[in-house]
Amino acid sequence: MKINKEEFSKIIDERRDELVALTKELIQIPTLNPPGINYLEICEFLQKRMQRLNFECKLIRAFGTPGDSDKYPRWNLVARKEGHSRGKSIHFNGHIDVVETGKNWTVNPFEGKEINGKIFGRGSCDMKGGIASAIIAVESYLTLNPKFNGSIELSFTADEETGGYGGVAYLAEKGFFSPDKIDNVIIPEPLNKNRICLGHRGVWWAKINTFGRIAHGSMPFLGDSAIEHMGAVLREFEHNLYPILDKKRTNMPVVPDGAKKSTININSIHGGEKEPEENFTGFPAAVVSDECSIIIDRRFLIEEKIGEVKKEIFDILEKIKKSRNNFSYSIKDLHEVIPTMTNQNSPLVKNLSESIYEMIGENPDYVISPGTYDQKHIDRIGKLKNCVAYGPGILDLAHQPDEYIGIQDMIDSSKIMLLTIDKIL
Numbered sequence: 001m002k003i004n005k006e007e008f009s010k011i012i013d014e015r016r017d018e019l020v021a022l023t024k025e026l027i028q029i030p031t032l033n034p035p036g037i038n039y040l041e042i043c044e045f046l047q048k049r050m051q052r053l054n055f056e057c058k059l060i061r062a063f064g065t066p067g068d069s070d071k072y073p074r075w076n077l078v079a080r081k082e083g084h085s086r087g088k089s090i091h092f093n094g095h096i097d098v099v100e101t102g103k104n105w106t107v108n109p110f111e112g113k114e115i116n117g118k119i120f121g122r123g124s125c126d127m128k129g130g131i132a133s134a135i136i137a138v139e140s141y142l143t144l145n146p147k148f149n150g151s152i153e154l155s156f157t158a159d160e161e162t163g164g165y166g167g168v169a170y171l172a173e174k175g176f177f178s179p180d181k182i183d184n185v186i187i188p189e190p191l192n193k194n195r196i197c198l199g200h201r202g203v204w205w206a207k208i209n210t211f212g213r214i215a216h217g218s219m220p221f222l223g224d225s226a227i228e229h230m231g232a233v234l235r236e237f238e239h240n241l242y243p244i245l246d247k248k249r250t251n252m253p254v255v256p257d258g259a260k261k262s263t264i265n266i267n268s269i270h271g272g273e274k275e276p277e278e279n280f281t282g283f284p285a286a287v288v289s290d291e292c293s294i295i296i297d298r299r300f301l302i303e304e305k306i307g308e309v310k311k312e313i314f315d316i317l318e319k320i321k322k323s324r325n326n327f328s329y330s331i332k333d334l335h336e337v338i339p340t341m342t343n344q345n346s347p348l349v350k351n352l353s354e355s356i357y358e359m360i361g362e363n364p365d366y367v368i369s370p371g372t373y374d375q376k377h378i379d380r381i382g383k384l385k386n387c388v389a390y391g392p393g394i395l396d397l398a399h400q401p402d403e404y405i406g407i408q409d410m411i412d413s414s415k416i417m418l419l420t421i422d423k424i425l
């Protein structure tokens with residue numbers, strides 16, 4: 001069935017109030033994570049909405065995943081509708097969780113207040129506005145083309161903000177993102193209406209410990225300070241690792257510019273006795289620390305191999321061991337994700353890109369995210385390559401006080417999603 005661009009545009013404009021109302025209703029269910037609350041409430045709300053259009057809905061609890069308990073169950077919803085004949089499929093995935101509010105809000109973060117064409121609230125931009133835009137696009141498509149071919153699927157998933165293990169990773173393990181079920185996935189994260197995010201850099205987290213020998217702090221020469229040993233590690237990083245990472249540039253279109261190279265962050269450091277609490281009036285005991293640990297967060301490029309990334313660190317630790325008296329260490333892998341980048345010439349990216357041009361007259365920017373998001377699980381566990389993030393909102397506003405989403409941005413990207421559904425199916 002041929003529908004013209006004007007009809008697509010008109011139907012979304014007509015549904016402006018509905019889009020605003022849905023965004024507000026989603027914000028009004030506070031799905032704070034951690035600890036992960038109201039997941040069942042929001043899934044049931046969305047289930048009711050999708051059932052109105054006869055989507056087949058599955059409520060799925062990710063039993064036994066990190067954080068899942070009877071008090072804080074990890075619920076997810078998958079809604080699928082088959083068309084009148086077999087064909088391509090499109091899937092929209094949105095995370096239902098939001099991060100804590102923090103301080104300095106000037107509005108109630110869970111009211112969804114509309115001020116000057118913007119809706120304010122925690123999760124408005126990341127990513128309940130994106131979820132609402134996708135739902136309105138799907139509903140509008142079904143109004144215009146009830147006898148469509150192929151299938152449309154939406155999933156609303158838990159825990160993206162804490163790694164996605166109780167959400168997309170769990171569903172991917174259960175086969176929901178296998179290429180025989182789904183051809184194309186769009187994740188409406190707030191990347192802006194004229195940007196298509198093709199993937200992300202890689203990440204490796206590890207914990208490094210150095211060891212010493214405890215002694216009285218007044219006679220440190222009788223002990224061996226693990227903190228001093230860790231100091232040597234950090235110095236070596238500064239002199240012989242940072243300059244090397246700085247020179248590794250990628251051809252991936254990572255934004256912002258500073259993230260176009262390899263980076264490492266010392267995420268935390270702890271050594272010796274625990275510092276006394278603020279309201280504790282005593283003093284710590286005088287001891288030489290016998291253990292010190294850091295957690296490193298190494299972000300790497302598609303041009304690098306994970307084995308090389310790890311070897312760089314091992315080599316530095318081994319080098320110190322050879323040159324420094326009594327230096328001993330341990331290193332433990334915590335978490336790793338390989339970089340991913342969807343092919344710019346895939347039909348999904350081409351259709352989306354054409355839709356952006358036809359609806360708002362701009363050629364899209366192709367970007368790569370400095371950090372990972374749920375695409376990692378779809379790629380790694382689901383083995384599904386045709387996946388991008390595309391949605392309304394300004395990424396910088398995510399996780400901030402007075403987070404908001406522009407209503408016109410939602411309308412525009414909803415139109416673009418609608419046109420993309422039509423092109424794909």
Ligand SMILES: [Zn+2]
Nearest residue numbers: 095126127189
């Ligand atoms: Zn997000």
